Amino acid sequence: MTNIAFVRKKEIPPSAPPITEVGLIGWLRQNLFSSWLNAILTVLSVYFIVIMLWDFIPWAYGGHWNTKSLRECLDLDPDVACFSVLAARWKQLLFGLYPAEEYWRPTLTFIFLLLAIVPILFPKFFRFFWFSIIYPGLAVWLLWGGSFWSISIVYIGLTFGTLLFLSLIRRYLKNYMIAAILAFLFTAVFFLFISNPLVALLNVILPISLPFVESLKMGGFTLSLIVGVTGIVASFPIGILLALGRQSNLPVIKMICVGFIEFIRGVPLITLLFVASVLLNYFLPPGTNFDIVLRVVIMVTLFSAAYMAEVIRGGLAGLPLGQHEASASLGLTYWQSQRLIIMPQALKISIPGIVNTFIGLFKDTTLVSIISLRDPVGLASTIRADQKWNGIYWELYVAIGLMFFIFCWGMSQYSQYLERKLKTDK
Amino acid sequence: MEKTKINITDEIAIHISDMNKWFGNFHVLRDINLEVRRGERIVVCGPSGSGKSTLIRCINRLEEHQKGSIIVDGTELTTDLKNIDKIRSEVGMVFQHFNLFPHLTTLENCTLAPMWVRETPEKEATEIAMEMLEKVKIPEQAHKYPGQLSGGQQQRVAIARSLCMKPRIMLFDEVTSALDPEMIKEVLDTMIQLAEEGMTMICVTHEMGFARQVADRVIFMDDGQIVEQNEPEEFFKYPQSNRTKLFLSQILGH
Numbered sequence A: 001m002t003n004i005a006f007v008r009k010k011e012i013p014p015s016a017p018p019i020t021e022v023g024l025i026g027w028l029r030q031n032l033f034s035s036w037l038n039a040i041l042t043v044l045s046v047y048f049i050v051i052m053l054w055d056f057i058p059w060a061y062g063g064h065w066n067t068k069s070l071r072e073c074l075d076l077d078p079d080v081a082c083f084s085v086l087a088a089r090w091k092q093l094l095f096g097l098y099p100a101e102e103y104w105r106p107t108l109t110f111i112f113l114l115l116a117i118v119p120i121l122f123p124k125f126f127r128f129f130w131f132s133i134i135y136p137g138l139a140v141w142l143l144w145g146g147s148f149w150s151i152s153i154v155y156i157g158l159t160f161g162t163l164l165f166l167s168l169i170r171r172y173l174k175n176y177m178i179a180a181i182l183a184f185l186f187t188a189v190f191f192l193f194i195s196n197p198l199v200a201l202l203n204v205i206l207p208i209s210l211p212f213v214e215s216l217k218m219g220g221f222t223l224s225l226i227v228g229v230t231g232i233v234a235s236f237p238i239g240i241l242l243a244l245g246r247q248s249n250l251p252v253i254k255m256i257c258v259g260f261i262e263f264i265r266g267v268p269l270i271t272l273l274f275v276a277s278v279l280l281n282y283f284l285p286p287g288t289n290f291d292i293v294l295r296v297v298i299m300v301t302l303f304s305a306a307y308m309a310e311v312i313r314g315g316l317a318g319l320p321l322g323q324h325e326a327s328a329s330l331g332l333t334y335w336q337s338q339r340l341i342i343m344p345q346a347l348k349i350s351i352p353g354i355v356n357t358f359i360g361l362f363k364d365t366t367l368v369s370i371i372s373l374r375d376p377v378g379l380a381s382t383i384r385a386d387q388k389w390n391g392i393y394w395e396l397y398v399a400i401g402l403m404f405f406i407f408c409w410g411m412s413q414y415s416q417y418l419e420r421k422l423k424t425d426k
Numbered sequence B: 001m002e003k004t005k006i007n008i009t010d011e012i013a014i015h016i017s018d019m020n021k022w023f024g025n026f027h028v029l030r031d032i033n034l035e036v037r038r039g040e041r042i043v044v045c046g047p048s049g050s051g052k053s054t055l056i057r058c059i060n061r062l063e064e065h066q067k068g069s070i071i072v073d074g075t076e077l078t079t080d081l082k083n084i085d086k087i088r089s090e091v092g093m094v095f096q097h098f099n100l101f102p103h104l105t106t107l108e109n110c111t112l113a114p115m116w117v118r119e120t121p122e123k124e125a126t127e128i129a130m131e132m133l134e135k136v137k138i139p140e141q142a143h144k145y146p147g148q149l150s151g152g153q154q155q156r157v158a159i160a161r162s163l164c165m166k167p168r169i170m171l172f173d174e175v176t177s178a179l180d181p182e183m184i185k186e187v188l189d190t191m192i193q194l195a196e197e198g199m200t201m202i203c204v205t206h207e208m209g210f211a212r213q214v215a216d217r218v219i220f221m222d223d224g225q226i227v228e229q230n231e232p233e234e235f236f237k238y239p240q241s242n243r244t245k246l247f248l249s250q251i252l253g254h
């Protein structure tokens, strides 16, 4: 008689996995030599890495730092790097033509920048968000100088407008539209008639000011950061609005957004920059002084806002319709549901694309060298125009590349951190 | 098993008259007339594509009707956004696929609408949310994300989320049909409990046992029309129209 019924009488205790599955050998086996193809690829990659570093390391490591010119370097040893150019010109690469005695201002602006982004990047420090709010004004004042009050007045005016708007909807009318229009009108009146005399008065009572530095003096990595950071910060909300507008039920808004996005995406950035530097002057009334850096920032912002809009639209399309229905069925208004339900999820899906656009924008700031602004790449040519450094390429570009790499790599690392942190499905 | 009808009042909760709806040229709802009284429990059934979902989605304006009128709690549904938001905050809806907000915890899912729509202070909203999560018997999952819960648990959170708005009417659209059999019961039990507390409910469902146990009225729809309605006992024992008979024979499996 066969008996197929079975009852386990003894538990099998867990044991360690075989040695080939764990530790260094296990890792190598699984990751680098799991199959013949993989093994060949591993060997080839190692080979290429080695031949690349074989020349690079001695070249960079033995480089000269103290010579006076490229000639001197070549006389000493033509096979190694001539970093002396960096030693001689690093200030220019960082600050452009900024007056040397004022270098502390861009430096301080940069340090403040690092502090100002902390509350945005890490919610733990959100209580310092006020600093991120005042930072833009502070940065403009530090970099360009002039009267402290003419910058502060912008903040005073905007605070006044916001408070007016809030108290209007709290106390008197529930209608956002009318409150917004009223607040806007009063703020406009403030800026048109009150702000100038007020600034003049404050300048007399308590004169605080820094020497003025004109935009054409901005350069080097400072300029890249001005254009890049402003572009990133401004293009993000504009991109969100464009993406929402493109999905709008209102045909006019939809048409404007689609037209804008498609136009900008169809035109090379360089063209826009030329428009900013040359053509705009024909259209503006003669004598208007429209700052060149501001013009470039606007163009770069619009350019990446169009891309941002498409990236975010992808995220919006990725959300199930049920999310809209659920938030509507709970009575949330359109803007509440966008802000609390739709955007947080759509932006989360779009993080890789958004960061991609940011990184692209940051690197595209080097294009301003073509309209003869002195960003690091533009400065490289300026430096080569000097007799002493004529003919030097690698050393400059390696240094410039490294600076950009640090920032772009940082952004990419942060985006990966954010994606891990926002993961809620496991 | 005799169910209590004492809850039903004379007050009219939903009044739909001569309502018609089209999707493009497709006439999806035709001359719908329906009166629901406060405390009444209604089950809507019918073959797939007959317009059941569309009907209850018209009641909170997830779909717009083109003709006739819908009056919910004395407020007529028109294009006026204020009315729509008001009605939506008083009519709860539970969906087939839960539609929880995956980026928020269970608790946050429940407190969000009260805090933003009703402007309830966070502390009070949390208390209400915990009370509702107790009611659906998953208070211990309050700090988990929806993605970490089973289907049945998610659906009960979705019910709790609606209840946190203290709705006067609840709409259920096939809330058990995406669930595994062993989870259906826990969700139905929650709904039965709600029914016993006197909630006005409209449930689209094919759970005929549930209909027998809690419904005051069963409505059968086909081709965008209400074909037949009756008390559950009568409805199941003596279906009048042929379409109803056919449908019941298919769904009850004989």
Ligand SMILES: Nc1ncnc2c1ncn2[C@@H]1O[C@H](COP(=O)(O)OP(=O)(O)OP(=O)(O)O)[C@@H](O)[C@H]1O
Pocket (backbone or CB within 6 Å): B023, B026, B028, B046, B047, B048, B049, B050, B051, B052, B053, B054, B055
């Ligand atoms: N947004 C829409 N656009 C066009 N047609 C639609 C839309 N939504 C539903 N329909 C159609 O309307 C009809 C009724 O749909 P509805 O979802 O109300 O049916 P139902 O009775 O709920 O069916 P089921 O039992 O499958 O859920 C179907 O034929 C469907 O194809």
Ligand SMILES: [Mg+2]
Pocket (backbone or CB within 6 Å): B052, B053, B054, B173, B174
């Ligand atoms: Mg349906």
